[in-house]
Amino acid sequence: MPVSLLHTPEGVRDIYDGECARKLAVQEKISRVFHLYGYEDIETPTFEYFDIFNKERGSVTSWEMFKFFDRDNNTLVLRPDMTPAIARCVGKYFSEETMPVRLCYRERTFINNSSYQGRLKEITQTGVELIGDDGSGADGEVIAMVIQALKAAGLKEFQVELGQVDFFLGLAEEAGMEEETRETLRELIENKNYFGVEELIAGRDMAKELAELFLKLPELFGNLKDLGRVKAMVHNKRSLAAIERLEKVQSILEAYGLADYVSYDLGMLSKYQYYTGIIFKAYTYGTGEYIVTGGRYDKLLVQFGKDVPAVGFAIVIDQLMLAMARQEIQVETEPLDTMVLYENEARDRAIRTADGLRSQGKRAILIRRSSKTSLKEYQAYAERRGAGRVIWIKPDGEEPVLFGDCESQS
Numbered sequence: 087m088p089v090s091l092l093h094t095p096e097g098v099r100d101i102y103d104g105e106c107a108r109k110l111a112v113q114e115k116i117s118r119v120f121h122l123y124g125y126e127d128i129e130t131p132t133f134e135y136f137d138i139f140n141k142e143r144g145s146v147t148s149w150e151m152f153k154f155f156d157r158d159n160n161t162l163v164l165r166p167d168m169t170p171a172i173a174r175c176v177g178k179y180f181s182e183e184t185m186p187v188r189l190c191y192r193e194r195t196f197i198n199n200s201s202y203q204g205r206l207k208e209i210t211q212t213g214v215e216l217i218g219d220d221g222s223g224a225d226g227e228v229i230a231m232v233i234q235a236l237k238a239a240g241l242k243e244f245q246v247e248l249g250q251v252d253f254f255l256g257l258a259e260e261a262g263m264e265e266e267t268r269e270t271l272r273e274l275i276e277n278k279n280y281f282g283v284e285e286l287i288a289g290r291d292m293a294k295e296l297a298e299l300f301l302k303l304p305e306l307f308g309n310l311k312d313l314g315r316v317k318a319m320v321h322n323k324r325s326l327a328a329i330e331r332l333e334k335v336q337s338i339l340e341a342y343g344l345a346d347y348v349s350y351d352l353g354m355l356s357k358y359q360y361y362t363g364i365i366f367k368a369y370t371y372g373t374g375e376y377i378v379t380g381g382r383y384d385k386l387l388v389q390f391g392k393d394v395p396a397v398g399f400a401i402v403i404d405q406l407m408l409a410m411a412r413q414e415i416q417v418e419t420e421p422l423d424t425m426v427l428y429e430n431e432a433r434d435r436a437i438r439t440a441d442g443l444r445s446q447g448k449r450a451i452l453i454r455r456s457s458k459t460s461l462k463e464y465q466a467y468a469e470r471r472g473a474g475r476v477i478w479i480k481p482d483g484e485e486p487v488l489f490g491d492c493e494s495q496s
Contacts, residue, residue: 097199097207104472108417109210109407112239113192116212116401119235123227125190125214130171132194136161143170143360143389150197152207164196168400169360169383172215177390180217186224187217205375206404213380213400220384220395222331225364226338228397232368232378233344239406240415244370246347246378247307249354250332251361256324257299261292271300276355278304295319307351310336316352331364360386366399372412377405423448425468427455428479436479439486 094100101109117127136153139145145167152164165171172189180187192212199205214231216224229246236244254275258268267286274282280301287300299319306313310332320326332350339345356365356379365381380399387394410417424443428436436452443450451471453464461478468476478487 097205099206104419105407107419109403111417111419112407112410113210113212113403115238115240116235117190117192119231119238120190120212120214123188123214123231125188128172128175128189128191130165130168130175130191130193133162133164134171134174136163138170138174139163139166143386145170145358145360146197150199152196152198165193166195166197167358168193168195168211168213169215169358169398170386172398173383173387173396174390176215176217176387176396177392181392183218186219188214189217190214209405210403211400212403213398215396215398217387217396218394219397222334223338224397225331225335225382226342228380228399229335229339229348229366230342230344232366232380232399232401233342233347235401236368236370236378236406240410240417241370241406241413242415243413244347244368244377245349246366246368247349247351247354248332248335248364248366249351250328250364251355251381252331252363253325253328253352254303254355256320256322256326256328257296257303259324260322261290261296261300263290272355275303275353276357278353280304295321303353306353308349310350313350313352328363335364356381364397368401370409370413372409373405375402375405377402377409420449422451422471422473423475424450425453425464425471425473425476426450426479427453427461427464427476429455429481431481432479435482439477439479 133154136148136151137143139151140148151166154162156162168191172191176187176189190213192210194208194210196208199207214228216228229248232246254272255268258271263271267290271283271286273279274286283304284301287297290297299316302316306316313329317326317329320329329352336345336348339348354365354367358381360383361381362384363382366378367376367380368378369376378399378401380397382395382397384395387396424440426436426440426443433454440450440452451473453467455464455478465476475488480487
């Protein structure tokens, strides 16, 4: 067999043994939090039509997608982002629903990153979408869920940073910026490029106080009370309303008792153009990437025929697991209770023994004993598989023996 057949393509990886068990256990704990809040599961196709995620939808760029064609020559893509996919589902299946829709998911997304970036191209995400509620209470609910989900997973030290897209857009409107300049400035601010922002602002005619605000944007982060002084410098309604919205969310998180996990960044922006209001990311140490991203997208669903507001988030499970491993956070998984080792003549008796254990909710595997393999080798195998005990089933008429009683036998 060629060695190349044993390798995976760049950007994807196998997950097996204890790592896979821990990942599934963490996902179950997070899903439990979602279900406690009344969110219902949804699954979307792994691939969809290209137009669901095109640039006009505000999703990732075309060159970041894995594209292919069906027999009718339609362009299809592996989904790069869950939010447009769920927006399509809501437009199709919940078009007549007038009350809020709460959905949660566990899916994989695919982004064709450049090879030199060293990032995974297939990642596991779990998250929620709250459709049909434009209130600050909805913003507070999903952020509270982020915090409680990360705590349920076992993470202890993390921070959720909140921003507001409308704060920047209000300043850009006040400055009379055209879309191309605004987009360039957005990228500079998002990357904390102080010199780039200064150079772009220097070439434009605007009020001194407004120019100072743009220059301060990359450093406007911290406690919301510390950012309160910014309100005195703002003179447009859109930016003021953005700050006031953050203040409302702060009070809601205080009611949840979770405000200490949150900080604020008025310079936070996102590459996803569909975000319209509050946006947020969660970070922890042990990984250079964010572990959660989310925000409000009030104008996306109208593109799928349902004009309703929405807010949601995605937890990047791969980054979360990496951080937890580096922080040496233990994840409890369901252990393999028993390995039932049997002689061929005792097969039926062994099956009954294993099924009896399973009926009690205990995990058990059946192994037929080979004369070529010693009991010590079976014991070592059981330890590798995590079995707490081994029962050796001998031919009918003989008592079963715990493996520990036979270690000296061959």
